[in-house]
Amino acid sequence: MRRFIQSLSLLSLGLLLAACGGANQASIYRNYSIESSGDTAESVLIDAKQRAILSAPVSHVRFPAGQEERQRKVIVCAEPSPDALSAISSTFSASASGIFGSGDQVQAALSSALSETASQLGQRNATIQLLRDGLYRQCEAYMNGLIGQDYYEQIANKYTNAMVTLLAVEELTAQGAKSQTASAKTALSSSTDTEVSTPVATEAAESEAAEPAEGSQEAEGQQASGSASGSATAAPPVINVNLPEGGATVEPHVSTAVNTMVTWFLTKDTVDYCLRGLFAGTENKDPAFRAAFIGVCTEVIQDQMAQQGQMASAYETAAANTGTYGFDDCSASIRSFWKPDGTNINAANVERLQGEMRTQGVSGPVTMLIRTQERAGERRKVGAALGLAGCI
């Protein structure tokens, strides 16, 4: 029994050492302050498991005149998170090896193997790559003074268009493109349903934001969960908004703005976030803060709507211009007319071709006309009108 306990103790010690050693070797965690340190920029070292968070004073960044004191003193650029998971697997085998007494043998061998593998967390597509790295590099350029605040904002805004195009193309051309197209149409329908834009309601919210009511009475216990009275003209979607615990007390102009947001909003998280900010403002009884927050929330929601509207437009166009490959004799005739040498477009003929397409009410590129089954009827009409063989 004593030998068994000795062996067990040795085994336990080995397990403990292996576990501690493995954790220390594989885990890298560093704290550091991102507070401004005068004119000295700070940085951190990185390896495959660490991401850089860079901070630097912004004295070289141009701020609007007179607002210098209101701006942050430090720019922080956080490197995108890694897309590879550092997986630590520690294998441990133990056996006791030793000689205790006459002939009794207990083998004890301790071995610890630490292996580190990397596995991909998710699919990294071009859109993700563009957003991750591109925005980070822009932040670096801004930090380094290569671009100013205005230009940084312009570039950031342009990412929306690039993202819409890339994402739509990627989704529509993924494996099993037909099912992806169906998904795109679903997304279009969903987005359209959420477009309950009410300019009147927005103006009301902006008016509230600009002119916070003075001495307005508080509506006791009014739950601003979409049922609060307001000037929104569209029926608010059914949403369960998380309000702070213990109920909520809101002033009429706040409830009106909240109702407007509930009517306008696209994601529940956005409304939750704005509500929390509103109630935080209610607590400190600062009407200017509340008014500002309402304005910010409204802008956020409008931005979301604009972006989703762009996406919906892209999907709508893509869905309308999707076809299954089909190339027949009429296709060959039109293509020969369009590109007589097989490569270059004939300027005179393309003018006639596109003119006839307009006459026939056919839109889209010539390629879709001649290479899709769905356009076979239109193809024959256009080709016949041009007197092309194979189309008559």
Added chain:
Amino acid sequence: MSNGNVDLNLIVDVPADQVEQTKQDFESEGYSVVVKQQGSGLFSVAAAK
């Protein structure tokens, strides 16, 4: 491409021997083209501008 006016076109089930010519036709009309292979072995050709 701005203001949501993205012109996207997609042709699915393109045979392998027609992919290059389809791609060239789109490109000659000023489109950027992405080609991806479907699970069936056929190809999808997407064009955007």
